[in-house]
Amino acid sequence: MTARYPGSCRTIHTLRVLLVSTYELGHQPLAVTSPARRLTDAGHEVRALDLSVEPFSPDHISWADRIAVSVPMHTALRLAGPVLEGIRAVSPLVPVALYGLYAGVGLEAGYQADAALVGEYETPLVAWVADPAPGVTIDLSVQSYRAPRRDLLTRDYASLETRDGVKKAGYVEGSHGCRHRCRHCPIPSVYGGRFRIVDEDSVLEDIAAMVRSGVEHVTFGDPDFFNGPAHSMRLLEKAHDAHPEVTFDVTIKVEHLLAHHDLLPRLASSGVIFVVSAFESTNGTVLTRLDKGHTPGDMHTALSHCRGAGLEIHPTWLPFTPWTQLADLPEVFSFLDSHGLFEVTEPVQLGLRLLVPPGSLVLDVDDVHWGGFDSEALSHRWANPDRRVDELQAMLASIAARGAGMDRRQTLLEMWRSALEAVGGDPEIAQIEPGEVRARITEPWFC
Numbered sequence: 001m002t003a004r005y006p007g008s009c010r011t012i013h014t015l016r017v018l019l020v021s022t023y024e025l026g027h028q029p030l031a032v033t034s035p036a037r038r039l040t041d042a043g044h045e046v047r048a049l050d051l052s053v054e055p056f057s058p059d060h061i062s063w064a065d066r067i068a069v070s071v072p073m074h075t076a077l078r079l080a081g082p083v084l085e086g087i088r089a090v091s092p093l094v095p096v097a098l099y100g101l102y103a104g105v106g107l108e109a110g111y112q113a114d115a116a117l118v119g120e121y122e123t124p125l126v127a128w129v130a131d132p133a134p135g136v137t138i139d140l141s142v143q144s145y146r147a148p149r150r151d152l153l154t155r156d157y158a159s160l161e162t163r164d165g166v167k168k169a170g171y172v173e174g175s176h177g178c179r180h181r182c183r184h185c186p187i188p189s190v191y192g193g194r195f196r197i198v199d200e201d202s203v204l205e206d207i208a209a210m211v212r213s214g215v216e217h218v219t220f221g222d223p224d225f226f227n228g229p230a231h232s233m234r235l236l237e238k239a240h241d242a243h244p245e246v247t248f249d250v251t252i253k254v255e256h257l258l259a260h261h262d263l264l265p266r267l268a269s270s271g272v273i274f275v276v277s278a279f280e281s282t283n284g285t286v287l288t289r290l291d292k293g294h295t296p297g298d299m300h301t302a303l304s305h306c307r308g309a310g311l312e313i314h315p316t317w318l319p320f321t322p323w324t325q326l327a328d329l330p331e332v333f334s335f336l337d338s339h340g341l342f343e344v345t346e347p348v349q350l351g352l353r354l355l356v357p358p359g360s361l362v363l364d365v366d367d368v369h370w371g372g373f374d375s376e377a378l379s380h381r382w383a384n385p386d387r388r389v390d391e392l393q394a395m396l397a398s399i400a401a402r403g404a405g406m407d408r409r410q411t412l413l414e415m416w417r418s419a420l421e422a423v424g425g426d427p428e429i430a431q432i433e434p435g436e437v438r439a440r441i442t443e444p445w446f447c
Helices: 030-041 058-063 074-090 103-108 122-130 187-191 200-212 229-242 254-259 261-269 284-289 296-308 328-338 347-351 387-402 408-422
Strands: 016-021 045-050 066-070 096-099 115-119 135-139 159-162 165-172 175-177 195-197 217-220 247-251 272-280 312-317
Touching (some): 066 122, 074 096, 096 103, 096 122, 103 135, 115 187, 122 135, 175 187, 200 229, 229 247, 229 261, 254 296, 261 296, 272 296, 296 312, 312 347, 328 347, 347 387, 387 408
Parallel strands (some): 016 045, 016 066, 066 096, 165 217, 217 247, 247 272, 272 312
């Protein structure tokens, strides 16, 4: 006779699993809806709690036999700390796992979880639910994926703003990991230069379901869309053929924009309207220390290639590092001005400071004194040799935070003028004229 839970028709093999997301760049959290499908297929009851759009729910916590908290990025992990404390307050004995890129960092920092599932976590998550063993599991094996359970989370998420209005946006991933080993990126410390593709049929099925729900734009959130260009282009072109009215955006390294510039017209003809690319800095020394694989001159060339193909480019930035010079920031603003990029630049990007989690490849750079690990900031401490650089970073981050939700152009202008004042320049030379509305996702965070 099969044992059953008191008052329930569920066998002991069927468990109530709560998947929790704290933050996933403003889009519906794929890191919840995708493993939810695997857990459902394994016979479990699954609920999802997305704390970016709904409040913490003690009822959800007390319902669950297992709880897993998604931490795909630094911001998500920092937000997870108090969530885990809340879980323990409601259900002290429930097994809790962190899963995602930053899960191991969380366990090392003393977060109140039993296990950390890192890398390709879906198969380990199903195994952990059945047998919640403590400790860290890193799995980079090739796994199969099915279309996510989008039905678990039905709130509105980030949208695409265009000159013609606002469009409902969706998010998919055609691959995980990355071929590259940029030192500041958390992905290489887990994947070590490897990447894994996601089953083509599952991605296409997911896109079709989102389109039926009203989605008109889809973000491909792969760390680099051209890690496997043949796979990615085949996937994109099939999605475009099935849904010619849908637009897309992708993320591609500067290095790959140059190496595969012949593919850029095909991106544009397949519905891609902009490319996100990590420019990081206009300082060549910084780019070398970060092992970015491109130069400041390459950034100009990438812009030219993309625009020549009919694509917008949305650079992202990491302006504050131990190698940043005080004059770098006015140069970044001048770059944005000369290339007409203010309309696609988020103020928060220009106040970002290098994060150095445990295991970061940047710790191998020996011309910096890396301090101890700060468990609150989840980063090793460091200071720029020129204290004025750190002071400027604090000022620009404060201006960006204060300007959140306000006129973006005015916030950027204030930041530019502050950067000029820091180097003794004339702040009045900074001028940002209103430009035409350019397509952009409404969520401004990238870390």
